[in-house]
Structure formats: C-alpha cells, structure tokens
Amino acid sequence: MQISKNKVVSIHYTLKDNEGTTLDSSLGGEPLMYIQGIGSLIPGMEEGLEGKVKGDKLQIHVKPEKGYGLRDERLVQEVPRSAFGNQDVQVGMRFRAETGAGVQIVTVTEVSPDSVTVDGNHPLAGVDLNFTVEVMDVRNATPDELAHGHVHGPGGYEH
Ligand code: ZN
Numbered sequence: 001m002q003i004s005k006n007k008v009v010s011i012h013y014t015l016k017d018n019e020g021t022t023l024d025s026s027l028g029g030e031p032l033m034y035i036q037g038i039g040s041l042i043p044g045m046e047e048g049l050e051g052k053v054k055g056d057k058l059q060i061h062v063k064p065e066k067g068y069g070l071r072d073e074r075l076v077q078e079v080p081r082s083a084f085g086n087q088d089v090q091v092g093m094r095f096r097a098e099t100g101a102g103v104q105i106v107t108v109t110e111v112s113p114d115s116v117t118v119d120g121n122h123p124l125a126g127v128d129l130n131f132t133v134e135v136m137d138v139r140n141a142t143p144d145e146l147a148h149g150h151v152h153g154p155g156g157y158e159h
Pocket of ligand 1: 145148150152157159
C-alpha cells in the first residue's frame with residue numbers, strides 16, 4: 001500500500017541540520033504516526049513520503065519554505081528585565097506571550113541585567129531540515145480517524 005491522502009503512516013525518523021547535528025529522532029521510542037495529506041506534518045515531509053511503501057528508507061531534504069518557514073526578525077524583541085519580576089530568566093526558556101499577533105510561544109535568546117531578548121520564531125524557522133526516514137507501516141485511516149483528524153489506537157489517541 002502506497003502512502004497517499006488519508007493513509008495512516010508510521011515512520012521512524014532522525015532529523016539533522018546541515019551541520020549534521022541531530023535535532024530530533026524517534027529512534028529508541030515509538031514511531032511517529034500521522035494521517036497523510038491533512039497537514040499533520042510539514043509540507044516537505046508529506047511531499048517526500050507520498051507514494052512510498054512500508055519498508056522504504058529514504059532521505060528527505062526540506063527547505064525552510066516547506067518546513068517551519070523563514071525567520072521573521074520582527075518577532076525578535078527586547079523587553080525590560082523587570083517585565084519578568086523575580087523570575088529566574090535563562091537562555092532557552094520558553095514562555096507564552098501576548099503579542100500584536102496574538103498569543104505566541106517565545107524563546108529567550110539573550111539575558112542581560114536590564115533586558116531580555118525573546119524570539120517568537122519557531123526554533124526550526126529558517127533551518128534546512130535533513131530527515132532520514134524509514135516507513136514502518138501504511139494503512140487506511142478509519143472514518144473516525146478522518147473525522148477527528150488524528151490517529152487512534154496504539155501510538156495515537158486512545159479515546
Ligand atoms: Zn479522536
């Protein structure tokens with residue numbers, strides 16, 4: 001069975017950047033399960049997996065435009081240290097913040113005695129993504145799964 005729209009797909013994957021640093025991996029855990037063609041994965045991954053079958057091993061290179069988007073420097077803001085009160089603020093911490101564009105997750109990228117720099121970009125925005133993928137299983141989605149927009153059963157939602 002080939003991967004196409006509305007198939008439930010299980011994959012193991014390892015994600016590296018262009019420097020070869022591993023950013024994420026499913027190895028050692030359960031495979032990632034998703035429904036193809038409904039926007040669950042980034043577009044570059046769904047395009048790379050389309051037509052593949054169980055047992056296929058492949059490399060998928062995803063440009064930011066087909067991944068987590070380009071970086072938007074307007075989402076980088078410097079805010080007064082005092083805005084965080086007595087909180088111990090450190091680089092890498094993530095917060096929900098009210099911004100002009102609604103509630104966003106921001107990451108602290110710099111801390112000085114007087115100010116804190118936060119970045120509202122997705123951590124992988126602007127990053128070239130290099131996936132090594134193995135297709136573990138492909139099956140038809142059930143009507144319930146399609147109605148809910150997610151996978152049911154082991155590896156998915158149990159309800
Ligand atoms: Zn459900």
